[in-house]
Amino acid sequence: MLAADGTLWFVDGSAVGRDAVRLARGLAGEQATACGPALLIVDERGALRRLPRAPDLPVVSAVGPMVSRFHKPACGPDGGVLALDPGGALLSLTRELEPRAVAPLAALPDAELVVLDLGDDGSAVAVLTEPTQRYRHGTLGDEVEAGAVVVLRLPDLEPLARWAPVPPAVIEARRPTPWRHGSEVGLYVTVSDDSAGARLVRLAWRDGGLHAVAGGAPLGASQRWLHLIGATGSAAYATHDPRDGGPLARYAVAAGDEPAAPDSSLDGPVAALTATTFELGLRSHVDGERLLDRAVLVGRLEDGADLLLVPSADQREVVWLRCDRASCEAVATVTLPAPLATNVTLAPSALAPEAAVLADRAGGVWWLPVPLPLAGDATPLPPRER
Numbered sequence: 186m187l188a189a190d191g192t193l194w195f196v197d198g199s200a201v202g203r204d205a206v207r208l209a210r211g212l213a214g215e216q217a218t219a220c221g222p223a224l225l226i227v228d229e230r231g232a233l234r235r236l237p238r239a240p241d242l243p244v245v246s247a248v249g250p251m252v253s254r255f256h257k258p259a260c261g262p263d264g265g266v267l268a269l270d271p272g273g274a275l276l277s278l279t280r281e282l283e284p285r286a287v288a289p290l291a292a293l294p295d296a297e298l299v300v301l302d303l304g305d306d307g308s309a310v311a312v313l314t315e316p317t318q319r320y321r322h323g324t325l326g327d328e329v330e331a332g333a334v335v336v337l338r339l340p341d342l343e344p345l346a347r348w349a350p351v352p353p354a355v356i357e358a359r360r361p362t363p364w365r366h367g368s369e370v371g372l373y374v375t376v377s378d379d380s381a382g383a384r385l386v387r388l389a390w391r392d393g394g395l396h397a398v399a400g401g402a403p404l405g406a407s408q409r410w411l412h413l414i415g416a417t418g419s420a421a422y423a424t425h426d427p428r429d430g431g432p433l434a435r436y437a438v439a440a441g442d443e444p445a446a447p448d449s450s451l452d453g454p455v456a457a458l459t460a461t462t463f464e465l466g467l468r469s470h471v472d473g474e475r476l477l478d479r480a481v482l483v484g485r486l487e488d489g490a491d492l493l494l495v496p497s498a499d500q501r502e503v504v505w506l507r508c509d510r511a512s513c514e515a516v517a518t519v520t521l522p523a524p525l526a527t528n529v530t531l532a533p534s535a536l537a538p539e540a541a542v543l544a545d546r547a548g549g550v551w552w553l554p555v556p557l558p559l560a561g562d563a564t565p566l567p568p569r570e571r
Contacts, residue, residue: 221264223238273291302370397452487560490509
C-alpha cells in the first residue's frame, strides 16, 4: 500500500492483525505497477524504481532513469518495462531498468501505458499522446487532454498506428481501455468537446491500423466527461456523471450494426453504441483526482453476467453489482467505517483467492472476497496495484 507521505507498506492479507512492514520511503508516484514479484514506482526525485512486492521475495532493487512523475508504467510481455521520460518519450527498459529502445513521442504526462495482444501482429503498447489545452476543464487534476492515441510494437517500439478525433474534440482520461471479442481486439476511448460533450468511441485493430467502428451518443455540453470503468468483448461500463452519483451505463454495439448519429469528431459513419443506464446512486470518481480505479470491472460470472465493484455516492459503502443486458443490481454491500481513500485493486490473499482490496480514510485496509463465483474461463482485469 502506498501512503500519502510516500511510504510503501506491505500488508499481509492472510494474517489479520499482523503489523504492516515498511518497504520503502521517499516515493512520489500515485500508483505502483506490479510486475510479477516486483513493483515499479516513481520516487521523489523522479527516478523509476524497482522494489520487491513483499519483504521475503528474491527481487533485486534497482533505480532506473528519470521519468514522468505522474505516469503509470507497464510490464512488457517479455519481462521488460515500459515508461515515459519527463519529456513524454516512450522508454523500453530491461527487467533491471536498463534502456533498450526509445520512441520520441509527446505522450500525455500522466498517461497509463496499456499493453495489447494483437494476435498474429504480436504485442504492442497503446498510449495517449499529443497533449493539448484546446478543451480545458481539469476533471483529472489538470487542463491537459490527449489529441491522439498511438500503438507501438513491442519490444522495439516501432509505430504501428495512430487514431485521433477530428479537432476540436479531444480524448479524455489517462488511458485507452482494451477489449477483445473472439479474435478481434481494440480500444475504447472517451471523446469530448465543448459543444457535444462526452461520448464513447470503440476502436478496432483491423488491417494493421486503428479504426473507429462504433460510437455512443454525445451526452451534451453539460457533461464533459464520462468515466469508463472497464470493458469486456461485448460490453463497456461507464458512469455518465461520475462525480455526482451516476447513472451507471452499460454500452453495447447495436444489433444489426445500426448506424450512429453523425458525429463531427469522427471522420466517417460508424455503428451505434447503445447505452442502457441504471440509476444506482453510485460515485466512481472524485473531482480533481488522477486515479481512475475507485470502481473496477472484476470479471465474468458463471452465469454469463459481469461483476463490478463501485463505491456509493458518499464513499462509505462499496457495492458489488451483477450486470447483464437488461439489469444491473446490487448483490452485496460492504459498509466502511470511514470513506474510501484509495483506488480499488484485485489483490487475492490466502484467505480470499478471489478478492478486492482497498483502504479507508481511517487507515483500515480491507480485503473483500468476491461474493459470486467467477467463470473459470473469465479473465479479470489485470491487477492495478496501489
